[in-house]
Amino acid sequence: MPELPEVEVVRRGLDRWVTSRTISHVEVMHSRAVRNHVGGAKDFCNRLKGRTVVSVSRRGKFMWLNLDDSSALLTHLGMSGQVLVQPLDAPAESHLRIRMTFSDGRTAMHFVDQRTFGGMAVEERAETTHGQWLPASVMHIARDPLDPLFDETAFVTALRAKNTQVKRALLDQNLISGIGNIYADEALWASKIHWATSTQAMTTVRVRDLLANAQSVMSRALAAGGTSFDSLYVNVNGESGYFSIDLEAYGREDEPCSRCGSLIKREAFANRSSFRCRNCQRPPRAFGSDIPRSKGLARARSHT
DNA sequence: GTTACGACCTGCGAGC
DNA sequence: TGCTCGCAGGTCGTAA
Numbered sequence: 001m002p003e004l005p006e007v008e009v010v011r012r013g014l015d016r017w018v019t020s021r022t023i024s025h026v027e028v029m030h031s032r033a034v035r036n037h038v039g040g041a042k043d044f045c046n047r048l049k050g051r052t053v054v055s056v057s058r059r060g061k062f063m064w065l066n067l068d069d070s071s072a073l074l075t076h077l078g079m080s081g082q083v084l085v086q087p088l089d090a091p092a093e094s095h096l097r098i099r100m101t102f103s104d105g106r107t108a109m110h111f112v113d114q115r116t117f118g119g120m121a122v123e124e125r126a127e128t129t130h131g132q133w134l135p136a137s138v139m140h141i142a143r144d145p146l147d148p149l150f151d152e153t154a155f156v157t158a159l160r161a162k163n164t165q166v167k168r169a170l171l172d173q174n175l176i177s178g179i180g181n182i183y184a185d186e187a188l189w190a191s192k193i194h195w196a197t198s199t200q201a202m203t204t205v206r207v208r209d210l211l212a213n214a215q216s217v218m219s220r221a222l223a224a225g226g227t228s229f230d231s232l233y234v235n236v237n238g239e240s241g242y243f244s245i246d247l248e249a250y251g252r253e254d255e256p257c258s259r260c261g262s263l264i265k266r267e268a269f270a271n272r273s274s275f276r277c278r279n280c281q282r283p284p285r286a287f288g289s290d291i292p293r294s295k296g297l298a299r300a301r302s303h304t
Numbered sequence: 305g306t307t308a309c310g311a312c313c314t315g316c317g318a319g320c
Numbered sequence: 321t322g323c324t325c326g327c328a329g330g331t332c333g334t335a336a
Contacts, residue, residue: 115314
Protein backbone atom coordinates (compact mmCIF):
# COMPACT_ATOMS: atom_id res chain seq x y z
CA MET A 1 0.00 0.00 0.00
CA PRO A 2 1.45 3.38 -0.91
CA GLU A 3 2.67 5.40 2.05
CA LEU A 4 5.20 8.22 2.06
CA PRO A 5 8.25 6.33 0.67
CA GLU A 6 6.19 4.72 -2.08
CA VAL A 7 4.61 8.04 -3.09
CA GLU A 8 8.03 9.69 -3.09
CA VAL A 9 9.38 6.97 -5.41
CA VAL A 10 6.50 7.64 -7.80
CA ARG A 11 6.98 11.42 -7.53
CA ARG A 12 10.64 11.10 -8.46
CA GLY A 13 9.72 8.93 -11.42
CA LEU A 14 7.15 11.41 -12.66
CA ASP A 15 9.54 14.30 -12.15
CA ARG A 16 11.98 12.53 -14.43
CA TRP A 17 9.54 11.35 -17.11
CA VAL A 18 6.79 13.98 -17.22
CA THR A 19 8.29 17.38 -16.33
CA SER A 20 8.49 19.86 -19.26
CA ARG A 21 6.03 17.83 -21.34
CA THR A 22 2.76 19.24 -22.66
CA ILE A 23 -0.45 17.26 -22.24
CA SER A 24 -2.22 16.68 -25.56
CA HIS A 25 -5.03 14.29 -24.71
CA VAL A 26 -6.75 12.99 -21.56
CA GLU A 27 -9.20 10.11 -21.31
CA VAL A 28 -11.14 9.20 -18.16
CA MET A 29 -12.18 5.54 -18.19
CA HIS A 30 -13.79 5.49 -14.74
CA SER A 31 -15.58 8.55 -13.35
CA ARG A 32 -14.84 7.58 -9.75
CA ALA A 33 -11.15 8.29 -10.42
CA VAL A 34 -12.02 12.00 -10.82
CA ARG A 35 -14.78 12.13 -8.18
CA ASN A 36 -12.93 14.89 -6.33
CA HIS A 37 -12.68 17.07 -9.42
CA VAL A 38 -15.43 19.65 -9.03
CA GLY A 39 -16.34 20.00 -12.71
CA GLY A 40 -16.57 16.30 -13.58
CA ALA A 41 -14.67 14.17 -16.10
CA LYS A 42 -15.20 16.39 -19.14
CA ASP A 43 -13.96 19.51 -17.35
CA PHE A 44 -11.03 17.51 -15.96
CA CYS A 45 -9.89 16.64 -19.49
CA ASN A 46 -10.44 20.15 -20.84
CA ARG A 47 -8.45 21.80 -18.07
CA LEU A 48 -5.43 19.55 -18.64
CA LYS A 49 -5.29 19.66 -22.42
CA GLY A 50 -2.49 21.99 -23.62
CA ARG A 51 -0.98 22.46 -20.16
CA THR A 52 2.74 21.87 -19.59
CA VAL A 53 4.05 20.12 -16.46
CA VAL A 54 6.48 22.41 -14.65
CA SER A 55 7.44 20.19 -11.71
CA VAL A 56 6.12 17.45 -9.41
CA SER A 57 5.57 18.07 -5.69
CA ARG A 58 4.45 16.03 -2.71
CA ARG A 59 3.15 16.42 0.81
CA GLY A 60 2.62 13.25 2.78
CA LYS A 61 0.76 10.82 0.54
CA PHE A 62 -0.54 13.54 -1.78
CA MET A 63 1.45 14.50 -4.87
CA TRP A 64 0.70 16.91 -7.64
CA LEU A 65 1.95 18.01 -11.03
CA ASN A 66 2.45 21.78 -11.05
CA LEU A 67 1.11 23.08 -14.36
CA ASP A 68 2.13 26.17 -16.32
CA ASP A 69 -0.86 28.15 -15.09
CA SER A 70 -2.02 28.53 -11.47
CA SER A 71 -3.39 24.97 -11.29
CA ALA A 72 -2.07 21.55 -10.32
CA LEU A 73 -3.00 17.96 -11.12
CA LEU A 74 -3.49 16.54 -7.63
CA THR A 75 -3.04 12.78 -7.30
CA HIS A 76 -3.65 10.38 -4.43
CA LEU A 77 -2.84 6.70 -4.88
CA GLY A 78 -5.27 5.51 -2.21
CA MET A 79 -4.66 1.85 -1.44
CA SER A 80 -3.94 0.48 -4.88
CA GLY A 81 -3.24 3.41 -7.19
CA GLN A 82 -0.35 3.31 -9.66
CA VAL A 83 0.94 5.99 -12.03
CA LEU A 84 2.74 4.31 -14.90
CA VAL A 85 4.73 5.75 -17.79
CA GLN A 86 3.95 3.42 -20.68
CA PRO A 87 4.74 3.13 -24.40
CA LEU A 88 2.02 4.62 -26.59
CA ASP A 89 1.04 1.21 -27.93
CA ALA A 90 0.95 -0.49 -24.50
CA PRO A 91 -2.28 -2.44 -23.94
CA ALA A 92 -4.71 -0.97 -21.41
CA GLU A 93 -4.29 -2.40 -17.90
CA SER A 94 -7.41 -4.10 -16.54
CA HIS A 95 -7.89 -1.29 -14.00
CA LEU A 96 -6.79 1.64 -16.15
CA ARG A 97 -8.80 4.67 -14.95
CA ILE A 98 -7.14 7.66 -16.65
CA ARG A 99 -4.85 7.82 -19.68
CA MET A 100 -2.86 10.89 -20.68
CA THR A 101 -0.73 11.50 -23.77
CA PHE A 102 1.73 14.29 -24.51
CA SER A 103 2.41 16.51 -27.52
CA ASP A 104 5.90 15.06 -28.03
CA GLY A 105 4.29 11.75 -29.02
CA ARG A 106 6.54 9.73 -26.72
CA THR A 107 5.27 7.75 -23.71
CA ALA A 108 1.80 7.97 -22.14
CA MET A 109 0.88 8.30 -18.47
CA HIS A 110 -1.56 5.73 -17.06
CA PHE A 111 -3.40 6.02 -13.75
CA VAL A 112 -4.27 2.47 -12.73
CA ASP A 113 -6.27 1.75 -9.57
CA GLN A 114 -7.82 -1.58 -8.69
CA ARG A 115 -9.79 -0.52 -5.60
CA THR A 116 -10.55 3.03 -6.77
CA PHE A 117 -9.68 4.64 -3.43
CA GLY A 118 -7.24 6.89 -5.24
CA GLY A 119 -7.97 9.60 -7.74
CA MET A 120 -6.96 12.75 -9.59
CA ALA A 121 -8.30 16.30 -9.64
CA VAL A 122 -7.28 19.62 -11.16
CA GLU A 123 -7.18 22.31 -8.49
CA GLU A 124 -6.02 25.89 -8.16
CA ARG A 125 -2.94 26.42 -6.05
CA ALA A 126 -3.01 28.81 -3.13
CA GLU A 127 -0.22 30.35 -1.08
CA THR A 128 0.33 29.16 2.48
CA THR A 129 1.43 31.35 5.37
CA HIS A 130 4.96 29.97 4.75
CA GLY A 131 4.96 31.13 1.12
CA GLN A 132 4.39 27.71 -0.42
CA TRP A 133 1.86 27.10 -3.18
CA LEU A 134 -0.34 24.07 -2.52
CA PRO A 135 -3.55 22.69 -4.05
CA ALA A 136 -6.47 23.81 -1.89
CA SER A 137 -7.39 20.35 -0.59
CA VAL A 138 -3.82 19.71 0.65
CA MET A 139 -3.73 22.81 2.86
CA HIS A 140 -4.83 20.91 5.96
CA ILE A 141 -2.22 18.14 5.55
CA ALA A 142 0.68 18.40 8.00
CA ARG A 143 4.29 18.24 6.89
CA ASP A 144 5.81 14.76 6.76
CA PRO A 145 8.81 13.61 8.83
CA LEU A 146 11.13 13.63 5.81
CA ASP A 147 10.27 17.27 5.05
CA PRO A 148 13.28 19.53 5.91
CA LEU A 149 10.83 22.08 7.35
CA PHE A 150 9.10 19.55 9.63
CA ASP A 151 8.76 21.14 13.09
CA GLU A 152 9.76 18.43 15.55
CA THR A 153 9.10 20.50 18.66
CA ALA A 154 5.62 21.47 17.50
CA PHE A 155 4.86 17.83 16.69
CA VAL A 156 5.94 16.65 20.15
CA THR A 157 3.76 19.29 21.79
CA ALA A 158 0.75 18.59 19.58
CA LEU A 159 0.92 14.81 20.05
CA ARG A 160 1.17 15.05 23.82
CA ALA A 161 -1.77 17.47 23.88
CA LYS A 162 -4.02 14.92 22.22
CA ASN A 163 -6.20 12.50 24.12
CA THR A 164 -6.01 9.35 22.05
CA GLN A 165 -3.90 6.24 21.36
CA VAL A 166 -0.42 6.85 20.00
CA LYS A 167 -1.03 4.89 16.80
CA ARG A 168 -4.16 6.89 16.03
CA ALA A 169 -2.06 10.02 16.41
CA LEU A 170 0.60 8.67 14.02
CA LEU A 171 -2.09 8.03 11.41
CA ASP A 172 -3.59 11.51 11.83
CA GLN A 173 -2.52 13.32 8.65
CA ASN A 174 -3.35 16.68 10.24
CA LEU A 175 -0.73 16.02 12.91
CA ILE A 176 1.97 14.29 10.86
CA SER A 177 1.55 13.15 7.27
CA GLY A 178 2.83 10.24 5.23
CA ILE A 179 2.58 7.53 7.91
CA GLY A 180 0.20 4.67 7.21
CA ASN A 181 -0.54 1.39 8.94
CA ILE A 182 2.70 -0.33 7.90
CA TYR A 183 5.20 2.34 8.97
CA ALA A 184 3.23 3.16 12.12
CA ASP A 185 3.66 -0.46 13.25
CA GLU A 186 7.34 -0.45 12.28
CA ALA A 187 8.07 2.81 14.13
CA LEU A 188 6.23 1.59 17.23
CA TRP A 189 8.13 -1.71 17.14
CA ALA A 190 11.47 0.10 16.89
CA SER A 191 10.49 2.31 19.85
CA LYS A 192 9.11 -0.62 21.91
CA ILE A 193 5.79 1.17 22.30
CA HIS A 194 2.36 -0.51 22.31
CA TRP A 195 -0.03 1.01 19.78
CA ALA A 196 -2.71 1.65 22.42
CA THR A 197 -0.45 3.74 24.65
CA SER A 198 -2.11 7.02 25.55
CA THR A 199 -0.57 10.07 23.87
CA GLN A 200 -0.79 11.81 27.24
CA ALA A 201 1.40 9.12 28.79
CA MET A 202 4.14 9.76 26.23
CA THR A 203 7.14 11.71 27.50
CA THR A 204 8.94 14.18 25.26
CA VAL A 205 11.89 11.80 25.03
CA ARG A 206 9.67 8.89 23.93
CA VAL A 207 7.91 10.99 21.30
CA ARG A 208 11.23 12.16 19.90
CA ASP A 209 12.50 8.58 19.82
CA LEU A 210 9.32 7.44 18.05
CA LEU A 211 9.67 10.22 15.49
CA ALA A 212 13.34 9.35 14.88
CA ASN A 213 12.38 5.73 14.30
CA ALA A 214 9.58 6.72 11.91
CA GLN A 215 12.06 8.84 9.97
CA SER A 216 14.60 6.02 9.97
CA VAL A 217 12.26 3.28 8.76
CA MET A 218 10.80 5.45 6.02
CA SER A 219 14.24 6.61 4.86
CA ARG A 220 15.36 2.99 4.58
CA ALA A 221 12.17 2.08 2.73
CA LEU A 222 12.72 4.95 0.34
CA ALA A 223 16.27 3.77 -0.33
CA ALA A 224 14.90 0.29 -1.10
CA GLY A 225 12.38 1.67 -3.57
CA GLY A 226 9.41 1.31 -1.23
CA THR A 227 7.54 -1.55 0.41
CA SER A 228 5.49 -4.01 -1.59
CA PHE A 229 3.47 -7.06 -0.57
CA ASP A 230 2.14 -7.75 -4.04
CA SER A 231 1.61 -6.06 -7.40
CA LEU A 232 -0.50 -3.27 -5.87
CA TYR A 233 2.49 -0.97 -5.41
CA VAL A 234 4.94 -0.33 -8.25
CA ASN A 235 7.01 2.65 -9.41
CA VAL A 236 6.32 4.48 -12.69
CA ASN A 237 8.17 1.75 -14.58
CA GLY A 238 6.03 -1.00 -13.04
CA GLU A 239 8.72 -2.31 -10.66
CA SER A 240 7.98 -3.37 -7.06
CA GLY A 241 9.93 -2.15 -4.02
CA TYR A 242 12.00 -4.44 -1.83
CA PHE A 243 11.53 -3.10 1.70
CA SER A 244 8.95 -5.74 2.71
CA ILE A 245 11.80 -8.18 3.44
CA ASP A 246 13.06 -5.75 6.12
CA LEU A 247 9.75 -5.26 7.96
CA GLU A 248 10.09 -6.24 11.61
CA ALA A 249 6.46 -6.31 12.74
CA TYR A 250 3.88 -5.60 10.06
CA GLY A 251 2.49 -8.79 8.53
CA ARG A 252 4.73 -11.05 10.63
CA GLU A 253 2.09 -12.64 12.83
CA ASP A 254 3.37 -15.65 14.78
CA GLU A 255 6.94 -15.09 13.59
CA PRO A 256 9.71 -14.49 16.18
CA CYS A 257 10.67 -10.93 17.00
CA SER A 258 14.19 -10.31 15.68
CA ARG A 259 15.03 -8.47 18.94
CA CYS A 260 13.86 -10.86 21.67
CA GLY A 261 12.49 -13.97 19.96
CA SER A 262 8.95 -13.59 21.29
CA LEU A 263 6.17 -14.05 18.77
CA ILE A 264 4.69 -11.13 16.84
CA LYS A 265 1.00 -10.70 17.62
CA ARG A 266 -1.75 -9.35 15.41
CA GLU A 267 -4.57 -7.32 16.95
CA ALA A 268 -7.65 -5.58 15.57
CA PHE A 269 -7.20 -1.85 15.43
CA ALA A 270 -9.69 0.69 14.02
CA ASN A 271 -11.18 -1.72 11.46
CA ARG A 272 -7.73 -2.89 10.41
CA SER A 273 -4.74 -4.70 11.92
CA SER A 274 -1.90 -3.84 14.21
CA PHE A 275 1.24 -5.94 14.72
CA ARG A 276 3.48 -5.85 17.79
CA CYS A 277 5.99 -7.94 19.71
CA ARG A 278 4.30 -9.58 22.73
CA ASN A 279 7.35 -8.95 24.88
CA CYS A 280 8.96 -5.72 23.65
CA GLN A 281 5.68 -3.85 23.27
CA ARG A 282 3.73 -4.55 26.43
CA PRO A 283 0.15 -3.22 26.54
CA PRO A 284 -0.83 -0.38 28.86
CA ARG A 285 -2.68 -1.55 31.96
CA ALA A 286 -6.09 -0.51 30.70
CA PHE A 287 -5.69 -2.50 27.50
CA GLY A 288 -7.75 -5.68 26.99
CA SER A 289 -7.42 -9.19 25.56
CA ASP A 290 -6.31 -11.10 22.45
CA ILE A 291 -8.13 -10.96 19.13
CA PRO A 292 -8.56 -13.96 16.74
CA ARG A 293 -6.26 -14.08 13.72
CA SER A 294 -7.21 -12.81 10.29
CA LYS A 295 -6.94 -14.74 7.05
CA GLY A 296 -6.36 -11.64 4.96
CA LEU A 297 -3.01 -10.64 6.36
CA ALA A 298 -1.71 -14.16 6.21
CA ARG A 299 -2.58 -14.06 2.54
CA ALA A 300 -0.79 -10.73 2.07
CA ARG A 301 2.34 -12.17 3.65
CA SER A 302 2.20 -15.21 1.39
CA HIS A 303 2.64 -12.92 -1.63
CA THR A 304 6.07 -11.74 -0.53
C1' DG B 305 -13.47 21.43 19.07
C1' DT B 306 -12.06 16.71 19.44
C1' DT B 307 -12.42 11.87 18.87
C1' DA B 308 -14.30 7.50 17.07
C1' DC B 309 -16.25 4.91 13.59
C1' DG B 310 -18.58 3.46 9.33
C1' DA B 311 -18.71 3.79 4.25
C1' DC B 312 -16.47 3.59 0.11
C1' DC B 313 -14.34 -0.21 -3.27
C1' DT B 314 -12.38 -4.55 -5.54
C1' DG B 315 -9.90 -9.01 -5.91
C1' DC B 316 -8.84 -13.07 -3.75
C1' DG B 317 -8.82 -17.01 -0.55
C1' DA B 318 -11.43 -19.80 2.68
C1' DG B 319 -15.34 -22.25 3.71
C1' DC B 320 -19.49 -24.47 2.55
C1' DT C 321 -17.90 -26.11 -9.31
C1' DG C 322 -19.84 -22.05 -7.77
C1' DC C 323 -21.49 -19.10 -4.34
C1' DT C 324 -20.96 -16.18 -0.08
C1' DC C 325 -18.27 -13.97 3.22
C1' DG C 326 -14.36 -11.63 5.24
C1' DC C 327 -10.34 -9.00 4.70
C1' DA C 328 -6.84 -5.55 3.16
C1' DG C 329 -6.76 0.14 4.36
C1' DG C 330 -6.59 5.95 3.33
C1' DT C 331 -9.72 9.45 3.54
C1' DC C 332 -13.93 11.71 4.44
C1' DG C 333 -18.37 12.57 6.56
C1' DT C 334 -21.07 12.08 10.47
C1' DA C 335 -22.22 11.01 15.18
C1' DA C 336 -21.12 11.34 19.96
